[in-house]
Amino acid sequence: MHVFILQRPQSTDRYDHWIRQADPNARVTVLTSADSVRPDADLAPGVRRVRVADYEAAATMADVFRICATDRPDRVFAAAEEDVLRAAEARTLFGIAGQTSPTALLFRDRVRMKRLFAGLGVPAVPYRSPRCIEELFAAQRQFGALAVKPRDGTAALGGRVLSTAAEVRRVCTEDVALVAALHAGALIAERHVDGAVHHVDMLIDGARPLLVSPSRYTSPPHLFGTDNVGSVMLDGDSRRARVLEEIARKFARLLPVEHGVNVLHLEFVEDAFGALFAGEVTCRVGGAMVREGIRHTYGVDIARLACLLSTGLWPDAARIGRAGPPTAWLLWNGGPEPAVPVDRPTWLVEHATAERAEGSTSPVDGKASFLIEGADEKELRSRLRALSVRR
Numbered sequence: 001m002h003v004f005i006l007q008r009p010q011s012t013d014r015y016d017h018w019i020r021q022a023d024p025n026a027r028v029t030v031l032t033s034a035d036s037v038r039p040d041a042d043l044a045p046g047v048r049r050v051r052v053a054d055y056e057a058a059a060t061m062a063d064v065f066r067i068c069a070t071d072r073p074d075r076v077f078a079a080a081e082e083d084v085l086r087a088a089e090a091r092t093l094f095g096i097a098g099q100t101s102p103t104a105l106l107f108r109d110r111v112r113m114k115r116l117f118a119g120l121g122v123p124a125v126p127y128r129s130p131r132c133i134e135e136l137f138a139a140q141r142q143f144g145a146l147a148v149k150p151r152d153g154t155a156a157l158g159g160r161v162l163s164t165a166a167e168v169r170r171v172c173t174e175d176v177a178l179v180a181a182l183h184a185g186a187l188i189a190e191r192h193v194d195g196a197v198h199h200v201d202m203l204i205d206g207a208r209p210l211l212v213s214p215s216r217y218t219s220p221p222h223l224f225g226t227d228n229v230g231s232v233m234l235d236g237d238s239r240r241a242r243v244l245e246e247i248a249r250k251f252a253r254l255l256p257v258e259h260g261v262n263v264l265h266l267e268f269v270e271d272a273f274g275a276l277f278a279g280e281v282t283c284r285v286g287g288a289m290v291r292e293g294i295r296h297t298y299g300v301d302i303a304r305l306a307c308l309l310s311t312g313l314w315p316d317a318a319r320i321g322r323a324g325p326p327t328a329w330l331l332w333n334g335g336p337e338p339a340v341p342v343d344r345p346t347w348l349v350e351h352a353t354a355e356r357a358e359g360s361t362s363p364v365d366g367k368a369s370f371l372i373e374g375a376d377e378k379e380l381r382s383r384l385r386a387l388s389v390r391r
Helices: 014-023 057-068 082-093 103-109 108-115 131-144 165-174 177-184 239-254 290-298 302-310 377-385
Strands: 002-006 027-033 046-053 075-077 144-152 159-160 187-191 197-207 208-217 230-233 263-270 276-282 327-331 347-355 368-371
Touching: 002 014, 002 057, 002 082, 014 027, 014 108, 014 302, 014 377, 046 057, 057 082, 075 103, 075 302, 082 103, 082 144, 108 239, 131 144, 131 177, 131 187, 131 230, 144 239, 144 368, 159 165, 165 177, 165 230, 177 187, 197 239, 197 290, 197 302, 197 347, 208 239, 208 290, 208 302, 208 368, 230 290, 230 377, 239 263, 290 302, 327 377
Parallel strands: 002 027, 002 075, 027 046
Antiparallel strands: 144 159, 144 187, 197 208, 197 263, 208 230, 230 327, 263 276, 327 368, 347 368
8 A cells, every 4th residue: 555645844743653553564655845844764664755845836736746647646645724635636636545626625715615514504604705896895785794714715814804894995905915816716705703613623434423522712713813712622411512513413424425534623603692603614633732632532643543544544433432521722822921820730731832932823823832621611711711811
């Protein structure tokens, strides 16, 4: 078996080791770039590594195709959201098993993504696809507060909320790049739903959910510039958790046949009246500390299991339930600086800081991170509040 891995240079995950542990005879090729943080000594023995000059460059797609043409892999694996379509195009072009281009586009294009929510029983956030300034004004008149985002963007990056016509006028005047993006059809304008944001993280095998973990953000991720982003696992027996879990399970059943998706991160917005709207969904492991929280509560590395599912090396995949206490996490983004309590309580599972002067550049980019455990959602929220502000 030959597995071809697309690994972004900043990734430290040892996909090659996980694959070799599952199949010692597997051949592994890793494509990355010259600035990869993984040294050669960290690779599993015999792994072939191909380095490109610039991983983000369009020319890297040619390297992907060249490798597939000269040494056709049995599987192509990519974990990062930015590589979903790259990997899918290679599978489509060379007839390789796994997620193909049409399905990958549903997860990368926010307009096409709306199709994934059809029949779900939860409406997608209403939207328009403006192509000029007048159509952007029309969207603001229709929706009131407006969330303008790149159609193919990642998470909350590049988005902004425009509440009035005056704000639309100001942004278009000050940011001509936004106007160019309008003309190129590269933006989506959604009604801004002001409310709580929930996320559900899943492992799936075909239509069969293996792990379903519902949580609620402490602050909407798009506010990372002014707030700290955190998340609390919901009580498993709560009404909201049961509703979200059932919606997520239904979503898995509604995916296209032979979709090739193995991991999902879904987001739902709940308005002031308790109505749920389907926001976005990605076929990758959730960012920030989702992975660490799942590892502590469920006793598994969701990234490792997603890799093994994607490469067909976890054939006896079984359903996974909670094996430990629920968790919550907090990142120091744009809000007040949290601090470890003086007595360093046992419920503080992990704490790390990043030494840098600049602020956070995304919702998953924190100057400090905290992972905590608790008996239930109420206790987790109380303990998050105990991460006091430094004076």
